Amino acid sequence: MSIVTTLIRPGRAALLQYVAALQGGWSPANVAGDAVARAHLSAIERDADAFLDSLHDPEAQGAPIMLPDGSSVKRLPAYTRWIWDGEFCGAIHLRWQVGTDELPAHVLGHIGYAVVPGKRGQGVATRALGLLLPEARAVGLRHVELTTDPENVASQRVIIANGGVLMGGFRKEAAYGVDETVRFRIDL
Numbered sequence: 001m002s003i004v005t006t007l008i009r010p011g012r013a014a015l016l017q018y019v020a021a022l023q024g025g026w027s028p029a030n031v032a033g034d035a036v037a038r039a040h041l042s043a044i045e046r047d048a049d050a051f052l053d054s055l056h057d058p059e060a061q062g063a064p065i066m067l068p069d070g071s072s073v074k075r076l077p078a079y080t081r082w083i084w085d086g087e088f089c090g091a092i093h094l095r096w097q098v099g100t101d102e103l104p105a106h107v108l109g110h111i112g113y114a115v116v117p118g119k120r121g122q123g124v125a126t127r128a129l130g131l132l133l134p135e136a137r138a139v140g141l142r143h144v145e146l147t148t149d150p151e152n153v154a155s156q157r158v159i160i161a162n163g164g165v166l167m168g169g170f171r172k173e174a175a176y177g178v179d180e181t182v183r184f185r186i187d188l
Contacts (some may be wrong), residue, residue: 005127007081007092007135010055011149012048017088019044023093026116028080028091031108032068055080058139060079077139083115083128090115092128094136108181110144113158125158133162137188144188147181159184 008014022037029036043051054062056079064072078095082088086089092113097103103110111132116126136144148155156164164184173181 003085003122005085005089005124005131006082007128007131008084010080011051012052013085014082014088015044015048015052018082020114021088021090024116027092028093028114030112030114034149067106073104074108076104079134081128081135083113083119083124085119085124087119088116089124090121090128092125092132093141094132096141097135097137098140101144103145109146109183110141111146117129120154125155126161129158129162133177133186142188144186146184146186148184150180150182156182156184159186162186 010018019041022041025037027034027037028040040051043054056075058079060075060077062075064074065075076095076097078093080093082092083090083092090113092111094111095103095107096110111129111148113125113128115128133144145167146159148159150169156166164186167183167185169180171181
């Protein structure tokens with residue numbers, strides 16, 4: 001029997017597993033992960049329904065985004081899907097600008113994802129990215145860009161398995177610490 005990976009809109013039915021993953025040290029963000037996990041736990045404690053609603057913002061109605069250096073920028077249309085196989089596996093995020101495939105320099109890619117440790121190495125991220133690509137096309141994107149650290153070979157394999165082509169390396173914006181990273185592109 002094969003395991004079926006799906007993407008679900010974050011909701012109450014899976015919230016306890018999401019909280020358990022956060023409390024166990026996992027983060028849905030690869031940048032400033034610990035701070036994001038703490039902020040999510042705090043937001044869930046204050047108002048779980050408002051937190052869940054904040055993860056689906058295709059009209060960019062939410063508050064500005066805080067960058068790792070403390071500066072803030074206008075929110076882009078975006079939403080999160082939880083990766084699910086009968087259990088919580090991780091999160092995948094889509095963000096875009098209406099009417100263009102381009103992103104502001106402070107946005108490291110259209111798609112970001114993070115898989116919980118117990119589900120890594122099982123193809124979960126590869127399947128999740130493949131499931132999200134039609135959704136990216138549905139919001140009007142003709143291609144998506146994803147970035148990863150040069151040493152994150154597992155993430156690079158996920159992107160390449162979904163048609164990603166290496167576009168080259170670059171330095172991240174100062175808000176992210178100007179580390180080197182690599183950019184991939186997937187045509188939709």
